[in-house]
Amino acid sequence: MKISVIGGGPGGLYFSILAKKMMPDAVIDVYERNKADDAFGFGVVFSDETLSEFLTRDPRSYELIRSRFAYWDDLDVARNGQKVRITGNGFCGCSRKTLLNLLQQRCQEENVGLHFEHNVTDLSKFHDSDVIVACDGINSAIRDNLSADFGTKIELQRNKFVWLGSTRPLDAFTYWFRTTPYGTFVAHSYQYEKGMSTWIFECSPETWEKAGFETENEETTVEKITSIFAEELDGHKLITNRSHWRQFPAITNEKWHKNNIVLLGDAKATAHYSIGSGTKLAMECAIALADSIAANQQNISAAFELYDKKRRQRVEMIQHAATVSLDWFEHMDRHAQHPFMQFAFGVMTRAKKVTYENLALRDKSFTDKVRTEFLKNQNITNSDIPAAFTPFSLRGMTLQNRIAMAPMEQYSAKNGVVSNWHLVHYGSRAVSGCGLIFTEAVAVSDSARITSGCPMISSEEQLNAWKEITNFVHQNSRAKIAIQLGHAGRRANSAFPWENPKTTNQVPLVSASPIRYDENSTVPKELDDSEMEKIISDFANAAKNADKAGFDMIELQAHHGFLLASFLSPLTNKRSDEYGGPVENRLKFPLKIFAAIHDNFPNEKPISVRISASDWSEGGIVEVDVIAIAQAFKNAGADIISVSTGFTVSEQNLATGRMWQTPFSDAVRNSVNIPTITAGGITDIDQINTILLNGRADIVALGRPFLLDPGFVRSAQAYESVTPDDIPDQYFAGISHLYPLKKSERREKEAMKKALKPESHKKQNK
Template identity: 70%
Template structure:
């Protein structure tokens, strides 16, 4: 006999922070619990928005479609779509297709989600700066999604076990009227150091430009953290070719260092973290808003499934999202590290450099790129083979020769050392001969034999060589 488990729905939910994550969580949860009172408290005005555009992938859009068709339809009509990523360096550029993304104005996104909240009956309170949750003692849940500088998280940081690590590069978020038909990384080498602009169009006539450089470069140019006029003047001169006469636009555009934020615990009592308050992902992989909204979906699902059973709801929330968030953060940190060390790569041959940009997070490989745009890996390979004077322009790099000082290897495939532990009194024997010659017949370019002790006392086992 089947029995249905009855849940007790929440009567009141308080959401602190009116960003995309908090708004979307409220929409989904209110649809599931129409009688639940949901209040959103936002420190800014309804039409305030700091920043310019936000980015989503095709996959993320599909998730939005299944969750709230009305939101999807509203947002989709405002998106700028692109399929290409362009890597440009000092006038050289290459376009890589097969990268389905879209962007829209952050302000537009917030206004559309606010509209959906009103339609569903969510209460919106603007110009309300909340840093004390004691006023909400009667709430079943308090969702803290008040951003990177979350006052709620900071108040209970010992409970959440918060870690905030400021990364070294300087960046500033600007806009421009420059039209772009692809997500473009503009690299510019200067006498002061290397700059990169992460840029994309997010609506007709408007594009986002995030400029990034090393702290030494920033200091040499004499930038000032909050001097927006000076920042725009200097960057407009450095990127005059890329901007092509179009202006840069500021919007509280202060130079910052990216804060990598993690929390060992995502909840305390009935308070739960969401969005940048919980976890940040570097803008170079464009996942900040995506991360917040996908976590909003998971948190809403968990509360809908478990009602006021907070322990069960929070456990499911973490089960659904902890690993995924950490994977995204890892990829973002690897990507961030590449940009912090871009001076190491900036003088590579251009196609090799562009390949490094595309594969920097280690989530995309040579083969993945070939599935998206076969012409780009071919350009990378042909440039490489031309430089080393390979016998054929399309030979896979692993099968090209390698000059190791006076030793010329026929290919770049190397067998790592494997301990055999078959030596007799430190002397290799027929076992080793058979082992190594069999592998050599397979065509390896280099075999590294097992480690050899410098004297008998250095042997790890009686079967070690040396």
């Protein structure tokens, strides 16, 4: 087999080493455009986990790398002179030039051909190659020439960054944040060999422009950055190496191969440097590619398919984590307002891969500091209480904890009247310790219902049925209960989830504009002024009845493509009158609805508004509009914003995952300075504590976890060894079973995490 590798970076070299070891008879040649000792950038980073993989695959290259790297267990977060150290992180730094030279040495030891100063743009000279590995970097000529076949997508990210070196010694990977009159800067820094460290400086484009930087003026860049980070550099100089300001290119490819050509490294996929996975990604993919080809030497197409199968999901997961991490850095100014320990915790948990419990296993002293600061700012003296079980107040309502049950349709009302099913559904979660119960969407009129099984609160019978539920909640628990008032708009007439989508009871549909929701729905009528006034009146009456029924709070439904959401999104609001166009106009009708509720609900009771912060569809709502919407509702008197996303249109591309909507809640909370509720992909108490402690929300709502686990909160309390005083007498004996069980489960879980932690590769002093 003849394999031609175009590009002599870490990925291409490591692939060649492994492939040659597994296929000794193969002829493998590497063609690199630069000289053997050229290297751009300064250091590269590997985790203990990655080093363990290198050890198992090629012990010789592992030992070569290990003999030359700088290792650290510690990570520092510093901001304007304050600093905290987090131990137990396990990383190593190595000079990129050294890494390349060591891998070149291994290639020569395995008889891989190395050809330098070969800039390959034409593949015709490789017509006799069985495999061509295109790993020629971010600016891959091979990929660009075949971009239509690969489905290449390159998106430049917002932030500006520049890669520099310094003689400043460092004993820990350090994030240095510095607040300036221009905005916030960060330096990602680590030592990669004695006397040399990498410093990547990053800021928003607005900050960069205000500071007067120039893209290719290295002299001005060094002068200005040295001035900004004088304290951090401690008299040491900055070193340039083609150090021009850039924007990070996020690269994806729908296909990784065409005929006998396969992509590897940055040519295939990039991951933002803030999670330290660029070189790791290339070398781990090199392992998978070598394995796949070795296992399918007679069928290269099958080899490439196996390579894709082995790595596609993992690569996309790393890229997603990198995108979430980058988003945090793109909004540094927003996070800089946080107290220092919360800020540092936010840095550590920004990509959602690391949680409070993960960090506590690494460095409990750090997580104790984070929790202590949080509790102090809440005026709570009990330093052992987890964040989830701290009280939270809105107007005259105080929640016993910050865990809420999200609105979930039950489709069980008869003629809009709730039944014993609802009494048990809401009552069981209340007596099981939930801090706040949200009802399913309660329609303000018959035509406003999502389905024929959705409840209302218009008639005396409907009101009294709800009152029976609120009475039970208040008499048998400390939970508070909120009613979500809404109008389904063009999403009315929906079938029950277990029915054929077309079997619906037809009522006339209305919306902001005459655009149907999906192929199974009819075209709605565009609301006129008189119809709007009728709906405003319906909401006002519903608010009055909500108070009479004993609800502690109202939430206004303005999300997921329902009526008010259809006014807020540019995808569904195409009006040319005063209610369409710019976001200020799109807000007018929803704000009138809010005013009607506000005027007809007691001042001591809070009001929430649930909005969609993303439509997950091209041309949908943008962050600046979301911030304007949240600010407008705050100005109108909203006490808290529940931040959801999606379902505005049926043609959407959701990017879900654990805690997937928290960045949107973060944006609203920390831009508008209003409390928020978050939900979505949240499954355990560790995630809840993490969200609260890093300042992304004030209340965490769970939906599906509560459906089959009404006692979720009690289990979480037992897991955290929190013994509440609101357990009903009838259930109190259960403590003797649940608490030892959860204590044992937690002990086993922590032991497993410790056992699975990668072995440290730190060189021991002899």
